[in-house]
Amino acid sequence: MKLSKSLLLIAIFVSSLYSQPFSHQDHLRGAITKERKWWDLQYYHLQVTVNPQQKYISGTNLIRYKVISSHNELQLEMQEPMEILSVYQDDQKLDVRKDGYSHFIQLTKKQVVGAVNEVVVEYAGNPLVSKMPPWQGGITWTKDDNGNFFIASSCQGEGASIWWPNKDHPYDEVDSMRISVTVPEDLTDVSNGRLEKVDHNKQQKTKTFHWYVSNPINSYGVNINIGDYAHFSEKYNGEKGVLDCDYYVLSYNLDKAKKHFAEVPRMLKAFEHWFGPYPFYEDGYKLVEAPYLGMEHQSSVTYGNGYQNGYLGMDLSKSGWGLKFDFIIIHESGHEWFANSITSSDVADLWLHESFTNYSENLFLDYYYGKKASSDYVIGTRINIGNRKPIIGPYNVNKTGEDIYYKGANLLHTIRQLIDDDEKWREILRGLNRKFYHKIVSTQEIESYINENTKVNLRRIFDQYLRSTQIPNLEYYTRQNKLFYRWTNAVDKFDMPVKVSFGTEKQVWLYPSTSWRETRIPKSFKKLRIDRNFYVSTQNLLEEN
Template sequence: MMKKRLLLTLFSALCLSTQAQDNNWAWGGPLDPAQATFDVKHYTLRLELAPEARTLGGSVDAVVELVAPTDKIKLNLINAYTVHGVKVDGKKAKYTRGDDALEVQLKQAYQPGRRVTVTVAYAGTPPEAANPPWQGGFTFAKDGNGRHWIGLSSQNEGAKIFMPCKDHPSDEPDEGVDQFISVPAPYQVAANGILVSEKKKGNQVTYHWKTDYSINNYGINFTVGDFAVTRRDYITVEGNTVPMVMYLLRENEQRATELMEILEISLKTQEKYFGEYPFRKEKVGIVETPYLGMEHQTINAYGNKFRFTTVGDAPYDHLLHHELGHEWWGNKVSVKDWADFWVQEGLTTYGDWLFVEEHAGHEAYMRHVKLVARNIRNEKPIIVREKNVDSDEAYHGEIYSKGAYVMHSLRYLLGDEAFFRTLKKFILDPAYTYGNQVTTADLQEYFTRETGQDIKPFFDLYLRTTEVPEVVIEQVSENSYSIRIPNISFTLPMEVRTDAGTRRLELSDKPVEVKSETAPVIDENGWYLKNVSIGESTL
């Protein structure tokens, strides 16, 4: 009964807002064959957001380069918007609309290598987020001074909820994005990259933001509000200067100094393990949002309400640190299929754990990992399929926690020196960064090549199944025990404590005998997710 009442309450609440999102838009999955014929190079957004009316309108240019012969370009744009016209290279073009997409007819079949610019003029009422950022859309809110405060989140929906685009994770605009976003004065727009200009015409102010880096679709973002802007230079681990820019609501301007100091500590910690901040030619950006947060490239959404904690010797904001970590894992390194979503979320979460180790010590790190392990239930594989997975299928809690735990286990398997050296080398390799998107196989093969140790069986077990090593201990004589893992066909090193002390042993489906007056303790420190059972004595 309580469940039924709750559902009715939620349904009523949603009905009260006629503009609330009533669709569950996913993206990814199999690439539409009509979209496999071209590669997106650049987007230009020229949009006007009206806070009072809650409408969005304008145009978007999509510059695409053909990779196969075609006479049409298919873009995604949800049906909430009305398309007012389409041009190809500045000339009016025919198009068809439907199914959250539009198909643009070229004047003839073009050959690979040809670039075309498709311009779509459109307007409408954008979807409001039901539960941002998990169920995204626009969040229309008011700050403490009664001014408009508008956020956008689209990780699970894709960019089609606010712009026409090729909405698939495999295609990022290689040459970046320009955004010309117009809002009424005195509101400001915080967005990706560098602020090129701010031009006022009448009561409207147009902000031109530009990024030259490749960027994933859900990373394209703008936030509107009455902000106080704080700036400070940051010197990267490589000695380069990059501006830290923070957009906070005016009512929270006094929190900027403390938040900036916490941001700098997090930057230094991330850089120690993963190398220089990836977007030093633009900025480190934070904008206060009316929802919890999201990793929008160079302008991370922050809605944690300044709930700071202390980790060892350092002040800490978990939300800020996590979203900042995505600048390395998610923005610099991004996946081409949501099948590998864990690479972005799991490695970022592992970076959260490393903050604990860096500032509170190794024992605190190990305690933290053990606490996390209690809530990993292994109900669903991290990789549900090797490819053609959409955002709904891929997204679940264990791509964070278990994904991080896989990296924790891999660290023990390889040893600290090899693990950290290889991980940093991977994220500094141009073959796997920015526009060169990755798969789990890329990461797996890189570690195997660099360390000389085949980690595929280990990844197969922990990422592609819900199984864990089933360690069986059996007493074979008065002071002797055998240890084996019958459900694996490869070798895993594990710590084994006997009455003689703790040593690292290679365990597999073949029994390993140890001498001890008491039953051995396996992996006492929790390097692996596993089950341990004591078999019946063979005496």
């Protein structure tokens, strides 16, 4: 897609704010290289054997792909200390050129456009141990209170290639996959999708759990969870029919989980109201206890919040409302809609995952406790915004932006005020999930959809909050029953309307731009107050002098 001149200038400006140089490896990881774009992922069969004693993983990944254009090099990722041992196509061993943790498979078979081919990758090693999961990726190797092994993967930032070989770029999701995980016989593996069968090997004293994912899945959403799990389940009657909900928890937490996980049906009811049907009915919903806080692994959401409300018992908004729900259940499950179904094509656009999901916490509160509670919560989270770098990061270098959680959520909350019709806003959120169901998207596509379905031109508003660190300031003064006002600290021609009051509860719309405008005000005028739901600041110039 050719960038327009204005978008190109914005891209250059955003990149300039990230002043650190990007490495050759950053570009290999973040760009859609010629060795990636010629083939389309169809299917994986990931087979993994986990040795807890040695903290060692070995296995194979069968990769099925469709040829889009003919080429003879295929790019995969596998991060050290893991190692690709060999690659085969049609039983022929292939040469591999290694560049950092990118591996370029030298294909000898002619790649005919339209053909569907396979390669099989053998790999092994001691994967990186996560020192601070899930913020630092890797495998967590620990034991539960009974001394049983308790193991899990988490790899959103670093990428799935930290523990298995794959096409580790978000622009191309595999259409379906099997995950076969072999573990010691006294343990259980829980991965994505539905459990097809369990094979027992009495001689080796192992079990192999075979899971099948029938929907497209992003690579970092693939996971293993290994432990002494107890299992219970329930059926949820949702918008798309009966949804299977399965729960896997440490055996001694079973009674606690049965009580606490009653939050799941409440979550599903609220989110189906706002976003539409849960996106993975075919694969079911699972909530799996993990030895870290939690992650949005598709149809295998991981949980480690200690069976308590809030975020580890804290309210991130300081409003009191954050203690009305379990943050991890609500937030990580919200990612099933935004991250797992609707997925950004470049991690620079990761706000599409985190901002919408952060805002889903607010919508959960709205559904059960009302609009004021939800506003108190999302406004309260503004204390966590840094405004050091833009929400959107630089493209093609595997770099996210900043403030993708709380600032992004407050952008969406502000847009809701501009639409000024809650049912229309709800329809836009549901419409996004219909149009981009199981799709890879860009920020521009989401902006365009929201713009086309509102009566407000949001282009400069998106530029202001996504591509700038400035928070718009409404500058004003009064003279002879007139109010003079304009936006400052704003992008060029910023013209966002805003609701204000003149000292009474009655609100009216103002239509500021970056040039001075004026309007008559009542003689009873005392003070200009901006509706708190708009993420802006205000400044009375007369009070300054």
